[in-house]
Amino acid sequence: MTMIPVSATLFAFNVGFGDCFLLRFQYGDGTRRHILIDFGSTRQPKNRPSNFLTRVAKQIKELSGGKLDIIVATHRHKDHIYGFRTNKSGTAPGNVIAECDPTLILQPWTEHPDAPVDATASPDQLEESRAFAGALKNMSGFSAAIYKMAKADEKRGVFKPRTRAALSFLGENNIANKNSIKNLLAMGETRRYLAFGQDPGTSEILPGVNVDVLGPPTLEQGPQIARQRSRHEEEYWHLQAAASRGELAASQGKPAFPNHVAKELPQWARWGRYRLRNMRENMLLPIVRRLDAQMNNTSLILLFSVGDKSLLFPGDAQWENWSYALSQPEVREKLKSVDVYKVGHHGSLNATPKSLWNLLENKGGDAKPDRLTSVMSTKHGVHGHSEDTAVPRQTLVEALTAHSHYHTTEDHEIEPDSEKYYTEIELEFS
């Protein structure tokens, strides 16, 4: 007879701005299974102790009894995978995680090191998928250049401080994180790169737990995840990646025509310089924001179900990723009964689609039995400085507070002498 878990515990770590969730399934015979869903951060807690992420890794190791059954890396943003990085001396958080000897690594299909694997794909589709995966890599190159440019501008002062901070944050978050990716490739007995509807291969590792892959869709299923896909778009990112090399050079103050640089700016050109500086700021931000959203939409969306209880982990998926799953009637039916919802993308305005939110039947006021539990990993004041871009989104937080048991990782403040870095959320399976 198949074992069935009797309860689940979610350890939601406060790593600052980033996701780090350890999910434990407890079985009646006292055995446990542990799944680490993302481990990253871009802005760590202010009062953290030294080597904070390594300390977090050690707590993960301790809580899991030194064995991680599954690691899920939803997508390659720094705030989701930075904790997987290693160093030669073996003291980095990724070294500690590797010591936990994970059995299975799950990542989205876009992360396949050679080419996305899809036995049903036609050669054309495979070619397209490879091109998309290649474009994602180029975006990382562009991000790296943006990040360095923003850093260099701290001395030059061409951009306004707020713009510079936003460019720096978004650029840094989209950098390739090669070290972490390398570690994810080295760990685990098995790795799977998944798209909507594929078998995650978890049935033996997690007896009694059904795991549905709800995203990302393949390009065939959901072409909108690759918004740069049609006609000239992939070239666009190649161009930007190429341009980034020049951007980098230019950001270090290397003019295109060094022998023709004027010593003084003529009076009649001053207004133009002022306008062009403003324009440049306003151009770069939308580009890096789109790039950020593009990467978010490669997020793996997983639904863990035990009997009629379920937990939903959508990474940072936005509408373009969600839309395919939400168009499937059987998926919509499953989503109605979600009990625990990891809020998408740190509570941004477009990662909890209203059509998903409206499906969740367990949401309701304080008195509602088996009320929905929501948990958000976020940090105020990091992402977005205007009302339009602020994360978390206030209207969403208000809805979550009113209609669910709402938890945020910020509730658990980190101090230098904190003994634990997480909030625990329990779910009983009757």
Place this chain on the structure above:
Amino acid sequence: MPLDNSPLNQRQTTRRLTVLAQDPDVLDNGFAVTSKVVVPNEPLYPGPRGSRIEVVDYDVSADAFYGPFEIPADHDPYEDASDIEALVADPAFHAQNVYGVVASTLFEFERALGRHLSWGFNYASHQLKVFPHAFVEANAFYSKKDECLAFGYFPIRGPNSERVYTCLSHDIVAHETTHALIDSLRSQLMRPSSDDQAAFHEGFSDIVALLKTLQNEELVRFGVREELRVSSAGTVSISDAFVAIRKGSFLLGVAAQLGRAVIGMGRDALRRSIDLPPDPQHYLGEDFREAHDRGEILVAAVMRAYLRVWENRLGGKLMNEDGTMQSNRVAAWRIEEEGSKAARHLLQIFIRALDYLPPVHVDFGDFLSAALTADWQICPEDKPYGYRQILRECFGEFGIKPASTAKGLEPGVWGAGTGGREIRFMAGNIESMRWNREGMFRLIWDNYDVLDLQRDVFTRVNSVRPVWRVGPDGFVLRETVAEYYQLNKSADKSDLRKLKIKTPDFMNDSDRVELVGGGTLIFDEYGRLKFHIHNRISNAEDQYKRLMSLWRRGGMARRDKGALEFAEMHTRRGNREPSFRDERWD
């Protein structure tokens, strides 16, 4: 005393400047292919800076100012230039190239329209600022707020990081200049409106850039050589020539030369337009809603028309009166010449069409009627090459029908639009309305009922322009063109009901939407109203469609970012961003 031959001799109103015919990739046996563009003759200060255009060579990515560079008054310093590497490495040439293409595009418009144009900036500055090396990025755009054209540059070809300068691409510079010129003539077309209007700016700018480039016989020659493997001095069979024209083979040759380095910026409009098979569903269906895609339909229809005009011109000159051909071979230079002339004539028709467009909510059918009317006014008989018939057919093959269904005129030409009512001249001063906005507004004020306008909304006369045009037959056309618009900036549900506009589902009781209408008034030299071309604020069906289109594209919540609209649109070429506003936590 020797005759003063310098270009600044006041008897000389124009001068020629050397620019690249297309871009540094187009070479003739390894040498640069240049062309001479015609620009107004005027004093140029270092920059170069003229009365309408200032080149400001500030590079924000390097925080450096290059130059300023001079174009000598008495000669063209690059007249005999052919070393492409030297030209690419010379920022002074970049400055001349970008100035020359911008100034010649402006000149082309002014010549076709018969008057000076004012830039469409908010504060009526006379000079368009042009940044040839604005930043390191694969982008170029017009910014109304910043009164400028900005051209990026970027490395692209591998380890040596050879740079691409967008300011050296003739069609890119002409395309961006056209954005500025459309804005000058129809400033309201930058307002969010229908799918067609968003696409019109892009499509029309591509059309001007392509036809301006195809006027250059050097470029057409590439296509002919590519397809028929013949020099200009050689001859080819007429049937081969016709087959190649019909298939677009010559243009494919030209397309192969255009924009190779900057294809990712969407500079392959010519190739795509040839590849797009005629199908009314492109325009009528859902697949071509995005602005750039939709603009390509317009470009495709025009390029198809161009090929037919080219064939007609070539065929007509080779045909005897009895319909037999004079010869079965034709000189290659004749093919090139007719291709170039076809481009020039169509370009003039389309530029003049701008005067016959409604000032707001333009769709492609409006543009077709405007082009037909513009040409009909100058050439009442559609002879000898049947340009207008070709335009009707080619646009029709893409599902675009003329907006005008006026009876009793040539098909598709605008009717008077006054319902047979006569304009009243109560103020008695016809002269002031020919040039003065207040005079024109008084005329409109006196004729709200005749023009069927709304009295209770904001009304503004945007412009009043006297026009003199000379047709190919020497016939002079004198007109006054005025445009006005009507605006209700915060219409609520009750306002919509009053105008019988269906309330969109997305509107709450507290929501406000913007309603805009407007018209173009064209008077003859005696002050009689010839045309009232309008999209009324009270047109319930059109206003509803526009509101829904805006909502679908996220335009309702958009702030007025005029300055950066094109910058964002161009970077979004690669980032089709459908709006899913209903799914967000706004």
